[in-house]
Amino acid sequence: MSMLIALTVGVLFATGVFCLLRRCLMRLIIGLVLLGNAANLLVFSAGGLTTGVPAVIPSGETVAPAGAADPLPQALVLTAIVIGFGLIVFSITLIHRARAASGNDDVDAFIETDQL
Amino acid sequence: MSLFWPVLLIAAASALAAVIRLPERWRVLWALFPGAAFAWVVLSWPDVVGGGQLMATIPWFEELGATVDLRLDAYGGLMAGLVTGVGTLIIIYAAGYMEGSPGGSRLISLLLIFMAAMLGIVVADNLILLFVFWELTSITSYLLVGFSHEKLDSRKKALQALLVTGTGGLALLAGLVLLGIEAGSWQISEIIANADVVMASPHLHGIIVLILLGAFTKSAQFPFHFWLPNAMAAPTPVSAFLHSATMVKAGVFILGRFSPVFSGSEWWHGPVVIAGMVTLLVGAVLGLFQTDLKKILAYTTLAVLGMLTMLIGFGSDLALKSMLVFLIGHALYKAALFMVAGGIDHGAGTRDVWKLGGLRAIMPFTMVAGALAAFSKAGFPPFLGFIGKEYVYKTGTSLDHFAPIFTGAMLLGNMLMFALALKVGWYPFWSQPKEAARGHPHEGSWMMWLPPMVLAVLGLVFGFMTEWTGDTLVIPALAEITGTPMHEHLALWHGVTLPLILSLVTFAGGVMIYRAREYFWKKHDQVDSGPKVENAYDRLLAGTVKFAKRQTRAIQGGALSRYMFIVVGATATLLLWKFVRFQGWPELTWEGRLAPIPVIACIWVMAGAIAAALAQRRLVALLSMGVVGLGITALFVNFGAPDLAITQLLVDGLTVVLLLLVIYRLPPIRVEANKWVIRADAVLSAIMGGLIFALTLSAMQIHVIERVGDTLAQMSYVEAYGRNVVNVILVDFRALDTFGEIIVLAIAAIGVTALLSAKKERSPDED
Numbered sequence: 001m002s003m004l005i006a007l008t009v010g011v012l013f014a015t016g017v018f019c020l021l022r023r024c025l026m027r028l029i030i031g032l033v034l035l036g037n038a039a040n041l042l043v044f045s046a047g048g049l050t051t052g053v054p055a056v057i058p059s060g061e062t063v064a065p066a067g068a069a070d071p072l073p074q075a076l077v078l079t080a081i082v083i084g085f086g087l088i089v090f091s092i093t094l095i096h097r098a099r100a101a102s103g104n105d106d107v108d109a110f111i112e113t114d115q116l
Numbered sequence: 117m118s119l120f121w122p123v124l125l126i127a128a129a130s131a132l133a134a135v136i137r138l139p140e141r142w143r144v145l146w147a148l149f150p151g152a153a154f155a156w157v158v159l160s161w162p163d164v165v166g167g168g169q170l171m172a173t174i175p176w177f178e179e180l181g182a183t184v185d186l187r188l189d190a191y192g193g194l195m196a197g198l199v200t201g202v203g204t205l206i207i208i209y210a211a212g213y214m215e216g217s218p219g220g221s222r223l224i225s226l227l228l229i230f231m232a233a234m235l236g237i238v239v240a241d242n243l244i245l246l247f248v249f250w251e252l253t254s255i256t257s258y259l260l261v262g263f264s265h266e267k268l269d270s271r272k273k274a275l276q277a278l279l280v281t282g283t284g285g286l287a288l289l290a291g292l293v294l295l296g297i298e299a300g301s302w303q304i305s306e307i308i309a310n311a312d313v314v315m316a317s318p319h320l321h322g323i324i325v326l327i328l329l330g331a332f333t334k335s336a337q338f339p340f341h342f343w344l345p346n347a348m349a350a351p352t353p354v355s356a357f358l359h360s361a362t363m364v365k366a367g368v369f370i371l372g373r374f375s376p377v378f379s380g381s382e383w384w385h386g387p388v389v390i391a392g393m394v395t396l397l398v399g400a401v402l403g404l405f406q407t408d409l410k411k412i413l414a415y416t417t418l419a420v421l422g423m424l425t426m427l428i429g430f431g432s433d434l435a436l437k438s439m440l441v442f443l444i445g446h447a448l449y450k451a452a453l454f455m456v457a458g459g460i461d462h463g464a465g466t467r468d469v470w471k472l473g474g475l476r477a478i479m480p481f482t483m484v485a486g487a488l489a490a491f492s493k494a495g496f497p498p499f500l501g502f503i504g505k506e507y508v509y510k511t512g513t514s515l516d517h518f519a520p521i522f523t524g525a526m527l528l529g530n531m532l533m534f535a536l537a538l539k540v541g542w543y544p545f546w547s548q549p550k551e552a553a554r555g556h557p558h559e560g561s562w563m564m565w566l567p568p569m570v571l572a573v574l575g576l577v578f579g580f581m582t583e584w585t586g587d588t589l590v591i592p593a594l595a596e597i598t599g600t601p602m603h604e605h606l607a608l609w610h611g612v613t614l615p616l617i618l619s620l621v622t623f624a625g626g627v628m629i630y631r632a633r634e635y636f637w638k639k640h641d642q643v644d645s646g647p648k649v650e651n652a653y654d655r656l657l658a659g660t661v662k663f664a665k666r667q668t669r670a671i672q673g674g675a676l677s678r679y680m681f682i683v684v685g686a687t688a689t690l691l692l693w694k695f696v697r698f699q700g701w702p703e704l705t706w707e708g709r710l711a712p713i714p715v716i717a718c719i720w721v722m723a724g725a726i727a728a729a730l731a732q733r734r735l736v737a738l739l740s741m742g743v744v745g746l747g748i749t750a751l752f753v754n755f756g757a758p759d760l761a762i763t764q765l766l767v768d769g770l771t772v773v774l775l776l777l778v779i780y781r782l783p784p785i786r787v788e789a790n791k792w793v794i795r796a797d798a799v800l801s802a803i804m805g806g807l808i809f810a811l812t813l814s815a816m817q818i819h820v821i822e823r824v825g826d827t828l829a830q831m832s833y834v835e836a837y838g839r840n841v842v843n844v845i846l847v848d849f850r851a852l853d854t855f856g857e858i859i860v861l862a863i864a865a866i867g868v869t870a871l872l873s874a875k876k877e878r879s880p881d882e883d
Contacts, residue, residue, distance in 0.1 A: 001708035004718045005751075006812035011722045011742070013536035014805025015170055017684055021797040022785050024679045026737070026779070030728050033741050033771060037721075037748055038808070041763075044757070046815035046860065047823070048709065054756040055825070055841040057833050064829040064841055069756030071832075071841035075850060076122050079857050085767045086864035089774060093868045105783050111674025116838035 005045045010036035026096045031089055036084040040077045041099045087089040119172035119186040122153035122200065123235050130228035133851035137221050140211075144563055146224050147207040150231055154200035157193060164193045165592040166599060169305075171241070180244070181302035187241035189305075190592035194440070195238040195369055198447045202361045203231045205567035207453050210353035212563025213462065223263060223351060230256035234362050243292040243302045246370075247758050250288065251333075254281045254364050260354040261347045270349040276653070279626040280343040281333050288330025294323045304373065308599070309375040324383045325440035327374060328391075335367025335421045338395040342650040345414040352458030355410060359451040360417045365443065372439070376599050379431045392426025395419070399530035404629070404636040405643040409457040409467040409540050413450065416493070416536045418527055420446045425510065425779045426522070430511060436597050439608065440590045445492060445500040453540050456482055460544050462564060464557040469539065469637060478557045481565035483545040488572035490541020492579070494534045494626065495619065498608055500579040505530055507623070509615035527618055527625075534626025539633060582608040595799025613763035657733040681797070684804055691807045714754050721747035732787060734779050742772040759842045767873060 017026050019031025047070050055064050055071035064071075099105050138145065163170055173787065174184040188196065210227060214220030227436075233256060236249030255278070266500045298317040299307040307314065314320065331337075336344035347359050358364070371388065378384040399418025406412045420442070427439035459482040461467045464475060477484045492499035508530070514522035559565065576584045586606025596604045610616065695701060697762030698751035724743035731737035745768025753762035788794060828849055838844035846854050 001164040001706060001710055001714060002816045003704060003706050003813060004710070004715060006720045006809050006816065008365055008602050008751075009812045010719050010805040010809030012725050013808040014801040015217055015725040017804050018729050018797055018801035021680050021684070021801065023676055023788060024607050026734060026782050027729075028552075029740055029775065030737055032536040034725055034728060034744065039746060041751070042808070042815075044752070044755075044760070045400045046812065047825075048816060048819065049755045051708075051754065052427065052756055054758050055829055055842065057829075059839070062833045064832070068829065068841075070823055071829055071845055072823070074757045074760055075845035077757075078760055078846060079266055079853060081760070081763050081767055081856055084862050086861045088771055089565065090864040092774060093871045096781060097871045097874065099782060106786070107676040108678075110676060 001049065003046075004108075005041070005049065009038050009045070012041065016047065023106050023108050028107065029092055029095060032088060035101055036088070042086070043080065044073055044077045050099070096108050103106050118169050119188055119239060120174075122156050123232050123239070125149055125153055125791070126200075126203075126228055126235065130225050130232060132681055133221055133225035133228060140215050140220060141792075143214075143220055143224060144208050144211040145209070146228065147204050148229070149202040150200050150207060153235070154197065154204050157188075157197045157200055158233060160188065160414040161193060161197075161588075162336035162522055164190050165588070167595065170804070176245075176868065181242075181296055182244035183242055183302070184245055185241040185303055186239045188435065188597045189372075190238050191372065191594075191596035192238045194589060194593040195365070196235055197239065198365075198444070199231060199234045199362050201570070202447060202451050203227075203234075203357065205455075206353050206357040206361075206451070208563050209356070209458070209567040210351075212561045213353050213458055214349065215446075215563075218756050219263070223260075225571055226256060226260050226263070227353065227357060230260065230363070234366065236879060237366050241304050243296045243304060243307075246304065247285070247289050247292055249256060250330075251282075251285050253358075254285055254334075256356055257281065257347070257363055260358060261350040261353050263354065264349070273346040273349040274333070276345045277347045278578070279657070280340055280653070284330045284333025285338065287326045287333075289322050291326025291330060294319055294326065295420075298323065308376055314377055315380055320378075320381060321383045324378055324381060325387075328380075328384075331367035331371050331393055331633075332425075333367070334362050334424065335371075335867065336395070336418055337391040337422065337425055338398050339649045341395055341398060341418050342648065342653065343420055345411055346650075348408075348410045348414050352410065352454060352461065352566065355414070356454030357780055358457065359414065359446045360454055364421055365424075365447070366441075368421060368428065371425065371428045372436070372597050373429060375428055375436070376595060383452065385431060386428050387521075388429030389426050389801065390429075392422045392424070394523070394524065395422030395425060396529040397422070397525060400529045400536070402643070403536050404633075405640045406534060407637050407640050409460065409469065409471045409472075409544070410454070411541045412469075412536050412540055413454055413457060415452060416533050418532055422452070423526070423529060426525075427511060430515065432511070432596070433598055433602070434507070434514060437590060437594050437604070437606075438504065438511045440597075441500070441507050442504035442590065442592055444585075444760040444875075445504040445575060445580065447503060448571045448578070449489040449492040449499075449537075451570035452485055452571040452575070453537070455564070456489065457540060458565045459560050460570070460701070462560050469543065469633075471550055472544040473547040474545070475557060476545040479545070479559045479565075481559060481569065483639055485568040485572045486545060488541075488576055489568065490537040492575035493537035493541070495530065495622065497578070498579045498582075500575045500585070501605060502619070503582060503585075503608060505619060506610065510610075510613075513618075522569075523618070527622060530622045531625035531629060534622055535629035535633065538626075538630045543633070573603055579608070582606050590591055610717045615865050642806070676800045681800065684800060688804045688807055690798065691811065692803075695810060699814065702817055704813075705817075707816070713755070714751060717747045717750040717754065719748070732785055734782070734785055737785065738775055738779060739770060741775075742768060745769075745771070757842075767807075778851060829870070 001013045016031045016034035016038055019027045019034060050067060050069040053065060053068045057064050102110065126149055129146055133146050160170060170188040172186045176182050176184050207224060207227060210224055214223055218509055230253060232251035233249050237246060237253065240246040240249055258274050258278040261277050262271050262657065264270045295307065295314065296302045298319055301307055333340045344359060344364065348355055396419050398414045398421055402410055403415030403419065424439050424443055427435045457467060459479065460472065460475065463479050464472060466472065492501035495501045495505040508526055509523065512526045513519060515522055540743050583605055590606060591602045591604060721744050724740045724747060728737050728740035728744060731740055745764060749761045749764045752764055828845055832838055832841045832844045836844045836848040836849065
């Protein structure tokens with residue numbers, strides 16, 4: 001299973017990077033979302049995967065059942081998903097404004113500040 | 117009193133002069149500070165002659181070998197006396213020179229901080245500290261040459277001086293660090309005491325070359341000489357102080373300082389002698405064609421620096437003795453002549469030899485000072501300059517090898533300098549009166565003629581009191597350089613010897629050259645536009661700028677997709693390097709059972725990702741992206757993370773909806789035409805994906821026995837009374853992180869609001 005998960009992360013990363021390398025603004029957003037997903041899945045699976053048992057303490061007990069999933073990467077990823085969302089929303093707005101301001105959706109056209 | 121006080125006193129005076137703007141008539145009082153430092157040096161003199169020394173230490177970065185070690189011996193003390201003594205007079209002169217023009221306080225403040233740095237160089241006993249002071253003089257020199265910063269020309273020349281001496285300074289730093297490592301000590305006195313350790317080092321030649329580069333650039337030795345005449349753009353007090361009496365001698369000073377360490381090496385003698393001789397001749401010959409008083413003096417300074425360097429290169433006791441006599445003599449008469457030139461400029465309104473003449477009646481005091489200084493420079497007995505020249509000839513004629521060549525060079529150099537001395541100190545006063553350029557020529561205030569007078573008279577007094585000068589000043593300093601006690605004396609009269617005959621030849625030749633002065637002056641423009649080393653500097657500078665431009669265009673041309681490619685490519689390279697060099701690739705094993713649900717989810721995610729990346733239509737791409745999110749949600753559910761699944765689902769849905777709202781405001785997806793770009797991007801993405809695959813796999817193959825998460829799961833209910841461990845971690849154990857997350861979201865929200873409400877009229881669309 002681990003190899004398939006790793007492969008999924010790899011493919012997400014490759015497609016994400018490919019999108020980021022495009023010059024079209026729309027692709028940029030797609031690339032960001034894909035990369036975010038890839039990173040979350042990487043952190044989630046890096047600690048090892050446990051099928052089925054969430055880290056929830058049943059009533060009457062004081063500790064989580066044996067073999068429960070590792071809660072720490074989950075907590076980290078949960079934070080990451082939310083922050084990723086914030087980033088995506090900001091990027092969408094930024095790109096929208098950039099397009100409106102420049103009248104262009106080609107990132108290579110945004111060269112005013114770097115021109116010699 | 118501690119050795120720190122003189123340096124600190126002058127530095128403090130600089131700070132005060134910068135802040136307290138004294139009225140013009142009181143500015144001369146700033147000279148009291150360097151005057152006090154000079155008095156201190158004089159009073160300390162009995163402690164340092166005869167091998168004595170004063171030392172003081174404050175710890176600094178001791179781990180790095182840098183401590184504030186100061187040490188005053190007779191050699192450093194001689195220089196310290198010149199720096200503070202000439203410095204005091206320069207401050208008086210500057211106060212007079214700047215009367216009626218703006219920026220007087222600034223000039224005095226800068227001169228004082230330079231003086232403190234220069235004093236630091238001569239008393240520093242630590243290699244790093246020496247370098248710090250060294251650079252400080254370069255920087256203050258930059259500020260002083262560019263004093264008239266509103267003029268393009270003076271900014272350009274200031275930069276040139278800074279670049280040349282600064283580059284040399286970097287070489288010096290490398291040389292000093294190497295020297296410190298090889299010698300096993302950062303204390304200069306200790307390194308000199310253990311010279312054989314350095315001489316045995318395999319890096320000896322490298323150290324010598326680097327230190328020489330530093331010294332040659334600072335002391336304007338050929339081929340780095342060109343910055344010095346250009347530095348004449350500075351106000352005259354600056355030229356008199358930095359570019360004749362002190363800073364340019366810093367190079368000569370450290371050559372003398374390190375001479376006992378390196379004098380056994382051929383790599384030392386050869387370059388030093390040759391650079392010195394070439395500089396002597398280049399300076400003296402080019403000086404002939406100059407028509408500006410200050411330029412004439414600048415070229416003679418080059419010639420003298422060359423002479424001093426050459427003498428150090430010979431390295432014999434006699435050569436070093438001549439060097440010291442020459443050095444003292446030069447500091448006295450050259451600073452005086454510069455001040456005289458400044459006085460003429462001030463009084464007659466020009467420094468052009470074609471316009472000057474007959475000033476003897478109008479500027480009597482300046483005339484006397486000029487004549488005395490010029491006589492010393494020309495080498496008339498009994499001035500100190502005469503003794504210096506006698507010893508130079510004595511050195512030249514007693515050389516073992518190539519004595520005729522070197523003596524010939526000395527003779528030619530001295531003849532030319534004789535003529536140049538008269539041109540500055542004699543010609544403006546005693547030639548036929550000409551129409552002065554502007555205004556009525558007049559004598560300057562006492563502040564302008566007294567300082568050069570004092571120096572010029574000292575040149576005469578020191579010469580008269582030959583024996584005293586020798587025993588008190590020269591011989592103790594010489595003993596410090598050579599490291600052996602000396603019991604020699606200076607003498608004014610050696611009888612009718614070869615050196616004396618050479619001196620007479622010098623007078624005859626010098627007078628002839630002086631009489632032919634107009635012939636050379638007429639050729640000034642022709643020589644000035646001829647080939648020179650400075651052109652190479654200009655080309656190098658222009659070339660560097662051009663190269664930087666090209667390089668920036670190539671790797672930072674503004675195309676964002678290209679930046680992205682470089683960033684991803686660099687990351688991939690680093691990752692690859694880590695795997696190949698350190699980690700090794702992970703084993704390709706299927707750990708765990710292949711269950712149908714996660715397999716389907718994985719394939720679902722991969723298919724969605726590929727579709728999203730390749731889709732040509734906006735909606736297809738967007739929905740494929742949503743599909744990826746759903747697949748990941750399924751994976752979260754399967755691997756025991758319901759909270760993540762819920763969050764992912766929500767966020768995924770929101771993102772898709774948000775994009776749907778924006779998507780039709782964006783133009784359709786454009787497919788790039790250049791196939792090669794797409795192929796290169798695809799290859800790079802595939803490599804990056806493959807590396808991340810390997811990285812994930814390696815991470816999953818590390819099995820940690822004690823997971824932090826398990827401890828948290830055990831404490832969750834007991835300590836925080838929560839059953840959902842993930843939630844407890846978020847709101848309790850790592851609450852601060854969550855707080856940070858909320859802040860990030862808040863900032864993003866503010867950003868979004870700001871962007872959406874930004875004034876529309878700013879966009880060029882709506883113009």
